[in-house]
Amino acid sequence: MEKYYGRRLVKKELPDQFLTQLEKMPSMIERGTKIQCQRCGALLDKALVKLPDHSFYCPACIVMGRVKSSESLYYYPELPKQAISASVLNWQGQLTAPQSVISKALVSSTSDILVHAVTGAGKTEMIYQRLAKGLMAGEHICLTSPRVDVCIEIYQRLTRDFKVPIRLLYAHGDEYEHSNLVVCTVNQLMRFYQSFDLIIVDEVDAFPLVNNPNLMWAIDKAKKSGAQTIYLTATPTVTLKTKVASGELEALVLAKRFHGFPLVLPKFKWCSNILGLIQKGSLPRKIHKCISKQRLTRFPLLIFMPEIKLGKQLRQILQGAFPSETIGFIASESENRKAISQRFKSGEYTILIATTVLERGVTFSKIDCLVIASHHRIFTTESLVQIAGRVGRDKRRPTGQLIFFHQGRTRAMKQMYREIQQMNREV
Template sequence: MPCRRYVIYVAWNDKKYKLGMSANPQIDLSFLNRNEGYDHIAYISSPLPLAVSDYVLSTISKPQERIGKDYSSGLKLPLVSSPARSVKRIIDAKFKQVKKELEQLKEECFLEKPLHFSSKSISIDYFSLHRYEDALEDILAGRIYYRREIERRLKERGIELDNLDVLLHLSTLRGQVQQVPSIKIAEPDRMVCNRCGHHERIKKAYCNVGKRECYFCEGCLMLGESKPCEALYAAPARPRMQENYVKSVRLNLDIAFSLPQYEAFEALARFVRKDSLSEAMVWAASGAARPEVAYGAIREILKRGGRVLFGIPRKEIMEEMNYRLTQAFPGVTVAGVRGKVTKAVKDPDIVLASAYHALKYYRNFDLVILDEAEAFPFRACDMLVNALRRARKTDGKYVYITSTPDSAMYARAQRGEVKVIMIPLRVHGIPLPVPKMIVEKDIQGERKIPDSLFGLVRETIEEDLAQLLVVVPDQGTSARIGAFLREKFMEMAYGDADRLLMSTGCQDEEQQRKVNSWVRGEFPILVTTNLTRRGDVAPNTNVIVVYADNPTFDEGALLQLAGRVGWSDSYPTGKVWFIASRMTRPIEGAIRKINLLNEEAEKKGLLETGAVKRSDLKS
């Protein structure tokens, strides 16, 4: 399909003017003449790629000018010149601004002067197009699609349109549909993907269709190319009939909450019921969060006939979450969306979606939940976070459950822009183990093995009688540390070193077998780059992070690794060591946040409190 080009224009009558852009400005003039009384139009740019025309239009005009502005609006003195002179000055000024902006973008403008047209020569068959408006509205309600996707869904309904572009543009002019470039120009030297939100993964390419340099987004490439010349069309969800009344929703929650978990449950329910803030962060100690703390908030939304979206960072937990929600909310429709197969559930109350499917939603849900704690040891990707925020209705709520709050969300929470709900300790009520920092300056560059390492290994297996997880930045270091420890054990006549430790990494084909054996307690020491699943933890564990100042270990990774210690009742006081050549901001931040959680638990008098049975939540 050829690249569509868009013209920036000024439309006017004797009272007001407005700016817009269109691939066919005559359609705009016909519509504006019919509905708003505009009878003239002037092109102030040559045809441009969508992203270019969108950026230039937003730069040279104010929002009021794109809606329609009176000539005298904002003037302190009465308008003395005629409308014709006023609009001529406006058109000439805007034309100069367009040329200046295009010059900065290194785009050519082939117009020497604005081109003027009247409404007399334009005719559109509105009656024929009107027959398909309902189908288009139904397809786009609460969704964001490319033209090709809309065309495919119309064909599935037996509708084939030669003038789909005209119908889409008229819907845009009416304000029923929003049109944006798939990749937008944020600044002259910076682009952002409107589909997935990435800006650092925009790559240059040559467009064979447009015969010019172009761009695509590498972040969402597996969904098809996102390009500056392609449009995305979106429309908010329509109100549900159920939203007109309050209904009873049964919550079957037969579990034991700790006191902090129950307080978080109640706080989230109050948040969606009456809080003025639109976003809440549930900051939980690693291993202390559970999805059920959000079920009170979900019930509040369902009672009002609203819809809920659960963002799932890992597809492996989709079926488990589907089962848990179905059991907790009998009679409520729950749909899991992932891969190419989707269970056909029309207008479900609760939707579970992976990142790629969440990207298709637009202003659709009253409550959006991201349970990052369930992704352990992974963190939710930026694409999923961006998709979930876009899927929330403008007056909806967003809940972020995490043990490793990202810096941007944490900063917003500090400014009071996000409600913070804390679950500062685990069910057993023992304070979180605080990592001990060991600085060895001579290990900078990671060529020298830390002197303290073997002593900490012996302390773990001889004194604490615990298992040990030694985490390193890469697989080569894993093999080197593993060989060093084997040699040390042989020197001290510990016996068969292979029965004491194994080393592995992400490139090891036997990684999962070794991890499973360590989890089962078949050997005490595992040297690894990282673990891959929620279940890859042993109950009686200490952790050593070697070369913790390596960029691989950001603050979130260090918090997750520290969270592998002390979670079990059998060994709640496990030990964590960070060995590094220097203190870094991620190390300092991870230790500070663990201390903050412990201080919060102590301040609230929560230490060593027992579990509270909440069978009364079945109402």
């Protein structure tokens, strides 16, 4: 039964012989003309989700197997807490003074907290003491992020830095076995019910969590009542800022990068008909000149593009214009994302073209960075702050070139500039 503690699942996910031992609860609740899925919280129009047998189903979370109103959800209570006396932490590193202030605050607080730490501040190390304290007290703890790449990266660090067994759950990951420390995508949280004493949400503002009430609902259901939530981000959303302003959420701010150097501010360069030219297979002269100059430095070059198709096109153009460079391309659809970013890290690729899939959760050393068509609507303030945060992360080169080519400064561009300036002033 180990794998069912604290879980809430649909019938198909369970062996028949266990069904009688589990608690049942309705999978959907009718609310007038609407019906609400109890796994993901989606409020649905009955007329649109009716099945031929007159029951209803939820299309919102169907990728995880169908929830149907005529079938219950099954729940098995979480194990009671059991404290351990052995040490759980392998990590021997040292926190910087500002990191240490946040770390201590996290250890002593039991309320919900937003940690607003700039990109490259070293967020993960700051939660270690809190994790260690919780694990020793027998807490059931989950680290979750909307992005699977971020989850995998966190999992790898935690398995290195902690001595306890850790489970990693995502759509095509391992099967669950009970463990006090779980790393999972936010979707996987929907399979837990009143299970966790602490949920830490990393990159809370990332797609698909941003502005998605269903996923926030899942976080809420997966927690025990009175459990704590800690949100970690470099770019808090308006919703989170409002919660801080109303006192619902405590805020801790870390404006300093771990190496103590300020965040890099972008240079905005106007360039006409950028995407039109790239579409036709040619490179705007300004961009060509900029890349030629940058390549003389031999620092790795990361280029952000707004669309997959244009990114692929740019790769072809650049390969023709700069035949001695090895150029990679990465997007959400790339199957071997990990391997591609590894090739860029190791220097095998000298230039990497990316969509916003690479805007967060990855650290490259000593890179320069261009954003092409930064006025494009896909580049939100949060996204641009994250992109800017890729530069200057290595203390051996805490600066770097950061250039945004655009056709008109958008609100997002101006806002990101102001936000970075403000964080640099707080240092």
